[in-house]
Amino acid sequence: MAELLIPPAQQLIDGEWAAARDKGELPVTDPATGQTIQAVARAGRADVDDAVSAARRAFPAWAATSPSERGALLRRWAELIGRHVEELAAHEARDVGKPLSGGRMNVYIAQGIIDYFAGAADKLTGVTLPTRTPDYLGYTVQEPYGVCAVVIPWNVPSVLTAANVAPALAAGNTVVLKPSEVAPLAPLALAELARQAGFPPGVLNVLTGYGADAGAALTSHPGVNHISFVGSTATGRAIMRAAAENLVPVKLELGGKSPNVLFADADMDVAIPAIVGSITENAGQNCYAGSRLLVEASVKDEVVERVAAAMRAVRLGPWDADLDMGPLVSEAQYRRVLGFLEEAPRAGARLVTGGGPAGEWAGGRPGGWFVEPTVFDDVDPGARLYREEVFGPVLAVQAFSGTRQAIEMMNDTDFGLLACVWTNDVSRALRLAQEVRSGQVSVNQFADAGVIGFPFNMQKDSGFSRGGGHGAMREYTQEKAVAIRLLDR
Numbered sequence: 001m002a003e004l005l006i007p008p009a010q011q012l013i014d015g016e017w018a019a020a021r022d023k024g025e026l027p028v029t030d031p032a033t034g035q036t037i038q039a040v041a042r043a044g045r046a047d048v049d050d051a052v053s054a055a056r057r058a059f060p061a062w063a064a065t066s067p068s069e070r071g072a073l074l075r076r077w078a079e080l081i082g083r084h085v086e087e088l089a090a091h092e093a094r095d096v097g098k099p100l101s102g103g104r105m106n107v108y109i110a111q112g113i114i115d116y117f118a119g120a121a122d123k124l125t126g127v128t129l130p131t132r133t134p135d136y137l138g139y140t141v142q143e144p145y146g147v148c149a150v151v152i153p154w155n156v157p158s159v160l161t162a163a164n165v166a167p168a169l170a171a172g173n174t175v176v177l178k179p180s181e182v183a184p185l186a187p188l189a190l191a192e193l194a195r196q197a198g199f200p201p202g203v204l205n206v207l208t209g210y211g212a213d214a215g216a217a218l219t220s221h222p223g224v225n226h227i228s229f230v231g232s233t234a235t236g237r238a239i240m241r242a243a244a245e246n247l248v249p250v251k252l253e254l255g256g257k258s259p260n261v262l263f264a265d266a267d268m269d270v271a272i273p274a275i276v277g278s279i280t281e282n283a284g285q286n287c288y289a290g291s292r293l294l295v296e297a298s299v300k301d302e303v304v305e306r307v308a309a310a311m312r313a314v315r316l317g318p319w320d321a322d323l324d325m326g327p328l329v330s331e332a333q334y335r336r337v338l339g340f341l342e343e344a345p346r347a348g349a350r351l352v353t354g355g356g357p358a359g360e361w362a363g364g365r366p367g368g369w370f371v372e373p374t375v376f377d378d379v380d381p382g383a384r385l386y387r388e389e390v391f392g393p394v395l396a397v398q399a400f401s402g403t404r405q406a407i408e409m410m411n412d413t414d415f416g417l418l419a420c421v422w423t424n425d426v427s428r429a430l431r432l433a434q435e436v437r438s439g440q441v442s443v444n445q446f447a448d449a450g451v452i453g454f455p456f457n458m459q460k461d462s463g464f465s466r467g468g469g470h471g472a473m474r475e476y477t478q479e480k481a482v483a484i485r486l487l488d489r
């Protein structure tokens with residue numbers, strides 16, 4: 001079996017590892033120590049030109065391969081990932097700072113996604129259309145766009161690589177992927193495995209570099225036919241503006257401020273650990289993190305106490321200690337989260353637990369960006385902590401009375417990614433699921449665990465996409481409608 005090597009300071013263009021044209025590099029650091037893990041290439045405009053040209057050259061032949069062949073290559077890629085789980089998990093965990101078992105879980109999820117689209121590749125169909133008389137035939141075909149630019153953030157790089165690259169390739173597109181400058185190692189390692197699986201040169205290219213140069217040059221490149229962006233709402237807006245110049249379709253998966261809505265009749269032994277996990281997993285750096293807890297007033301004090309006790313028990317450590325929670329990904333993210341922690345009490349919130357840097361690690365290890373798991377109660381619905389995405393282990397709690405107020409508070413956000421409802425009353429659960437304005441809703445569990453091909457959808461400022469599931473294949477294709485008159489000759 002070939003080794004999984006990521007050559008230092010190189011990126012993958014046209015099937016070859018190569019340094020940036022101007023030899024630029026950027027360091028990737030371990031956020032638990034601040035030490036450099038390795039350098040990656042710092043792509044500039046010339047590298048973007050090379051990658052897009054390679055993807056354009058590869059497109060006609062790739063689009064012409066049979067969907068079953070594309071599926072077979074994707075399946076081979078998934079198999080190779082299965083043989084390199086530990087190396088990939090270490091890249092994901094170390095780069096982002098998450099516990100190793102979290103990295104491992106992400107790699108298995110990525111493998112499952114690629115395997116799903118391996119199976120979906122030859123099941124993408126159009127429809128035949130009814131006609132006014134038998135003299136006509138009408139049908140649709142799904143066609144790939146061409147070159148897809150995929151720009152992803154740092155929080156779950158392997159999952160986001162798989163979720164965006166696999167459906168695009170399955171549908172017959174070629175891809176230029178730009179991972180985050182903060183966590184590019186797992187995407188590079190995945191791309192190396194795709195190369196080993198036998199994808200033709202130019203079908204999957206990976207550029208590493210900063211958003212302002214490589215990301216902006218890629219998403220405004222006239223050779224790109226479709227853009228998938230996962231990241232912050234602010235960057236999503238900038239990318240959409242750039243895409244308008246070239247009239248290119250954009251798929252956006254942005255931020256969130258997801259509520260856990262907890263009724264007094266819920267099974268608390270199931271709900272409370274899940275609610276704590278929803279804001280401490282990956283140190284709260286998940287787009288769907290359960291960052292608002294809306295709890296029925298009659299049980300609020302008891303719930304807040306139990307949640308706070310569970311937050312205090314969360315064990316912090318670097319990726320290889322494999323405890324419960326790692327540091328934040330970078331100093332910038334650390335300073336940002338501390339800003340929210342300092343501001344919240346001034347805005348009237350009551351600190352229940354946490355509230356600052358985690359002494360043991362932040363003080364004990366220079367450069368470690370650890371923050372305490374934190375709970376604020378009575379957070380004013382107008383406060384920044386209640387309304388804005390923190391992207392850290394910080395929970396904002398508010399009480400509600402009755403189903404109607406729960407619905408109003410659940411929807412009182414600019415975001416629309418996920419809402420989780422905790423109740424044993426079926427009709428109330430269905431009422432909330434019906435009225436919520438978010439792309440996803442779950443009942444008596446956090447998020448979509450257990451459902452295969454769950455569409456990862458968004459509404460409002462969280463973006464718009466048909467990610468995850470079979471819908472993603474349609475996201476990466478355009479529909480052509482064909483009308484034929486059947487002549488009697």
Ligand code: NAD
Nearest residue numbers: 152153154179180210211215216231232235253254255287
């Ligand atoms: P970010 O928006 O700063 O960066 C995301 C990516 O965009 C990076 O690769 C970056 O280099 C690139 N980029 C930055 N500026 C750019 C520009 N002007 N043009 C083109 N590319 C540019 O986000 P982040 O800080 O890396 O990640 C955190 C955000 O990602 C959070 O808001 C989180 O909610 C979101 N996220 C969303 C989902 C989802 O599915 N909805 C999933 C994970 C993360």
